[in-house]
Amino acid sequence: MKVRYSYLKQQFGNAPKLWRDLKKFVNTGDFTLGKPLSEFERKFAKLIGTKYAVGVNSGTDAIKLSLKVIGIKKGDEVITAANTFVATVGAICELGAIPVFVDCDDTFCMNTKLIKKKITKKTKAIVPVHFTGYMTNMIEINKIAKKYKIPVVEDACQSILASINNKNSGTWSNFGAFSLHPLKNINVWSDGGIIVTSNKKYAEKLRLLRNHGLINRDNVKICGYNSRLDTIQAVVGNWLIPKAKQIANQRIKNAKYYDKHLSKINEVIIPPRIQNYKIVYHLYIIFVKNRDKLLKYCLKNGIEAKVHYPIPIYRQPALKYLGHKKGDFPVTDWHAKNIISFPCDQHLKKKELDYVISVVNRFYEKNKN
Ligand SMILES: Cc1ncc(COP(=O)(O)O)c(C=O)c1O
Structure with missing residues (x-):
């Protein structure tokens, strides 16, 4: 798929x-x-x-x-x-x-x-x-x-x-x-x-x-x-x-579905979902172990997963003049290595969400430590 x-x-x-x-x-x-x-x-x-x-x-x-x-x-x-x-x-x-x-x-x-x-x-x-x-x-x-x-x-x-x-x-x-x-x-x-x-x-x-x-x-x-x-x-x-409201609501529904199933995987951490905050999931991002390998595995299996973003803006050559170095913003750096984004838009079908969940599950089953 x-x-x-x-x-x-x-x-x-x-x-x-x-x-x-x-x-x-x-x-x-x-x-x-x-x-x-x-x-x-x-x-x-x-x-x-x-x-x-x-x-x-x-x-x-x-x-x-x-x-x-x-x-x-x-x-x-x-x-x-x-x-x-x-x-x-x-x-x-x-x-x-x-x-x-x-x-x-x-x-x-x-x-x-x-x-x-x-x-x-x-x-x-x-x-x-x-x-x-x-x-x-x-x-x-x-x-x-x-x-x-x-x-x-x-x-x-x-x-x-x-x-x-x-x-x-x-x-x-x-x-x-x-x-x-x-x-x-x-x-x-x-x-x-x-x-x-x-x-x-x-x-x-x-x-x-x-x-x-x-x-x-x-x-x-x-x-x-x-x-x-x-x-x-x-x-x-x-x-x-x-x-507009329906688009936001469907994205929220999709994200909840992902959260429910992906949170069962030990190697996955779902970001905090704070009460009273409505998150509209322009991007659905989670933290995962072995990110680069998982990303490759998803792409190989037809899932267009992405990383937003692998090189933080503060470390881009265009901003070198500001004098920052790797490690200046440790959480940003950690995210760059451990985040993965999955499609979460309002047009996705349940079977597509299920497929993403099953591929992530399969990856960690295969790569048990
Ligand atoms: C966080 C953030 N700020 C600003 C922009 C700029 O928007 P635009 O691409 O419409 O110029 C974008 C869009 O890509 C964005 O993601």
């Missing part, structure tokens, strides 16, 4: 209503900042629980533009997670700021106990990353942010509809940055991103920044970017958004 990682064919392969919507849209010629975009922004803000949402061209720009609104500039320090995807760090670096890393814990998110000793006079923002569909402990982040008066931008790119105490990711701070990339839980047909905020001034500034700083056709108020969310992608988003 094959268990594929990408489910884009299943997601979009049979979508007659979407094709009708696209055809109607094409006939309007409303291609930049058109009506479907404002409709999508309204619906997205409502879904997440903020007053405003501003569509931009990627999750990376969602972080970058939010940091720009705060006023992040060259030489400022921005605290973020040592185990994040490169994009979080890229957004910080694009503004000339310095990423200051904090190690994660076994929830894959920043260990908030380690933040205080990273704060200096130059610290101008914290970017907690709600990694894998988990959430960073925003209660603690907000206590620190308040005490030290540091603005927060949530990198919620992997965690749409994750929550703590029923309060959604992206709503805990000044800005929530989401990605709509084809690999994300709510995905469009190209790059895309969206920022949520309940602050009117921030929303207005974001709208200016994403569209060259233009207040109308002829007047430029500030220097901005070309970072509009493509209106055609907003049409796709409008088609998908009614399914």
Whole structure:
């Protein structure tokens, strides 16, 4: 049997209503900042629980533009997670700021106990990353942010509809940055991103920044970017958004099923599943013994397992100038060696989940010490 990682064919392969919507849209010629975009922004803000949402061209720009609104500039320090995807760090670096890393814990998110000793006079923002569909402990982040008066931008790119105490990711701070990339839980047909905020001034500034700083056709108020969310992608988003809760719920159901069966294997450790945290499993990751061998065995047996990520961002050549060395972030390092991700999306069938479970079982049966 094959268990594929990408489910884009299943997601979009049979979508007659979407094709009708696209055809109607094409006939309007409303291609930049058109009506479907404002409709999508309204619906997205409502879904997440903020007053405003501003569509931009990627999750990376969602972080970058939010940091720009705060006023992040060259030489400022921005605290973020040592185990994040490169994009979080890229957004910080694009503004000339310095990423200051904090190690994660076994929830894959920043260990908030380690933040205080990273704060200096130059610290101008914290970017907690709600990694894998988990959430960073925003209660603690907000206590620190308040005490030290540091603005927060949530990198919620992997965690749409994750929550703590029923309060959604992206709503805990000044800005929530989401990605709509084809690999994300709510995905469009190209790059895309969206920022949520309940602050009117921030929303207005974001709208200016994403569209060259233009207040109308002829007047430029500030220097901005070309970072509009493509209106055609907003049409796709409008088609998908009614399914958002169901997508999250099905992923949660799949993960629970995996947890139940994989936890019986001695060589597997399931990450902590904290009460009152809703994890939306953009990635389903567990800790395993003999990871590299298991990964090979899964691939050989048709399961597209993956590792997110084998080389932590803080050890990548692009960030050598920061002077970090292996061992600086021990939990991140340990994860890089011991994690494995299995497909967990909403289109998987029970027999595919069962197959993954049986292959992992078989591997450890064969490799008993
Ligand atoms: C944690 C994290 N932050 C930011 C991004 C950036 O999103 P995008 O690819 O839409 O620019 C991603 C997406 O890949 C991500 O996983």
